Amino acid sequence: DAGVIQSPRHEVTEMGQEVTLRCKPISGHNSLFWYRQTMMRGLELLIYFNNNVPIDDSGMPEDRFSAKMPNASFSTLKIQPSEPRDSAVYFCASSFHSLAGPTTYEQYFGPGTRLTVT
C-alpha cells in the first residue's frame, strides 16, 4: 500500500516567491497533519484537518502560511511570500481518528519537502 505522498521532495526558491507543498494522505485516513522541522525548534505541528475540515491552525506561524484540504485525498500548504526563515523540512502525516470508538493515534509521515528560501 502507498504511504503518505508529498511533492516536491526538494524546493529551492527566492525570498518573496510563493511556495506550494502538496500531500496525499494514506487512503482511508481521515486526519491530516502538517509539521515543520528545524534543528532549532524540532518538530512543530502547523495545522491539522479532520474529515477535510481544519481543526486547529494555532501552529501556523503567520498569515503568510495557509493550508487547504479540498478532498480526502489531497492537501496543500502554501507560503506566500516566502522568507529565508521558512527554510525547513515540511512533513505531512495522516492517521485514522474515530469519535465513535477507540481512537488510534498513530500518525504516518510522508518523506517530507526540504524547502530552502534564499
Added chain:
Amino acid sequence: RKEVEQDPGPFNVPEGATVAFNCTYSNSASQSFFWYRQDCRKEPKLLMSVYSSGNEDGRFTAQLNRASQYISLLIRDSKLSDSATYLCVAPLRGGGNKLTFGTGTQLKVEL
C-alpha cells in the same frame, strides 16, 4: 514544563550492547504513547505503540510507568542499523488527536 521530555544524548554504544532511553510526560490522562525512529534527513517512522503497561517487538521493549509518568525504550543486542534519533510521543493535552513529540534521543551504535 514541556509535555514530553527526553535526554537528547547522544548515546554511543558498542554493537551488541543493551541501551535504554527514558521519556517523561506531563499529561497524566494520556492513554497511549509511541516511539518513533528518525534517520538523518528522513521522516519519523513509527517504531512501537504503547497502550498498556508495555509492548515488546523482537529486540525492542517499551515500558510504561503511569505512577511516575515515564516511558522507556529498551534495545537489546544493538545493531549498527539502530543508529538513529528516537522520538518519544504522547497525545497532546486537550488536543483531540494531536500528538506532541519529544526532541529526540540520538543513538550511535559503533563497531
